[in-house]
Amino acid sequence: MPRPKTRIQQKNSETILEAALDVFSSQGFRGATLDQIAEVAGLSKPNLLYYFPSKEAIHQALLAQLLDTWLDPLRAMNPQGEPVAEIMAYVRRKLDLSRDYPRESRLFANEILQGAPRMQAAIEGELKDLVDDKAAILQTWMDEGKIARMQPVHLIFSIWALTQHYADFDMQVRAVLGAGHDPFAEAGDFLNTLYTRLLRP
Known part of the structure; x- marks a missing residue:
C-alpha cells in the first residue's frame, strides 16, 4: 500500500497538474512537452519526473479528474423533476x-479531436452509459407528452455543442461580439429562449 503524500508532495503534484492543464489545453497533447510543463510549474524537469514518470502519466491524471467534472452536470438531471426545468438546469450547468x-x-475537445486514445474506454463505458440512462428519461418525458418529441441523444448532443462552444471557441466568440458583451450572460438568455420553445409539447 503506497504511503500517503506529504503536504509538500501534494502541493507539488497539484502545481504540476495545474501547469499541465495550461500547457495541454493550449498546445494539445502532441504539442506539449515536459519542459514546458516544468517551466510553467516553476520546477525542474527532474523534480517533475519525481512526481510523474512521463507526459502521458500527467495527461492521464488530468483526464481522470476531468471525466467526473464533465459528467456531473448530466448526472444531476432528476427524473422526478419538472422536465423543462430539469433540461434547462442542465443547459445552465453546462454553460457555467x-x-x-x-x-x-479545451483539454477534453483536444482529446476527442485526436480520436480519444486515452479516453476511449471511459467514453464507450461510463459516458455512454450515463447518456443512455438520461436519454431514456428524456424519452419517457416525450412519451408522456411533457416535452416535444425528438431524438433524445441528439438533444443532449445539441446541448453539448451549444454550451461547450463558448469555451472551445472563446477567442472567436469574443472577437465577433466585440467589447462590452458578456458572452455567457447573452448565451444563457439565448439558450433559455431556444430550448424552452423547442421543448414545448
Missing part, C-alpha cells in the same frame, strides 16, 4: 462549466 472551466473544456 464552459465559463468556469475553459481549459478543461
Whole structure:
C-alpha cells in the first residue's frame, strides 16, 4: 500500500497538474512537452519526473479528474423533476462549466479531436452509459407528452455543442461580439429562449 503524500508532495503534484492543464489545453497533447510543463510549474524537469514518470502519466491524471467534472452536470438531471426545468438546469450547468472551466473544456475537445486514445474506454463505458440512462428519461418525458418529441441523444448532443462552444471557441466568440458583451450572460438568455420553445409539447 503506497504511503500517503506529504503536504509538500501534494502541493507539488497539484502545481504540476495545474501547469499541465495550461500547457495541454493550449498546445494539445502532441504539442506539449515536459519542459514546458516544468517551466510553467516553476520546477525542474527532474523534480517533475519525481512526481510523474512521463507526459502521458500527467495527461492521464488530468483526464481522470476531468471525466467526473464533465459528467456531473448530466448526472444531476432528476427524473422526478419538472422536465423543462430539469433540461434547462442542465443547459445552465453546462454553460457555467464552459465559463468556469475553459481549459478543461479545451483539454477534453483536444482529446476527442485526436480520436480519444486515452479516453476511449471511459467514453464507450461510463459516458455512454450515463447518456443512455438520461436519454431514456428524456424519452419517457416525450412519451408522456411533457416535452416535444425528438431524438433524445441528439438533444443532449445539441446541448453539448451549444454550451461547450463558448469555451472551445472563446477567442472567436469574443472577437465577433466585440467589447462590452458578456458572452455567457447573452448565451444563457439565448439558450433559455431556444430550448424552452423547442421543448414545448
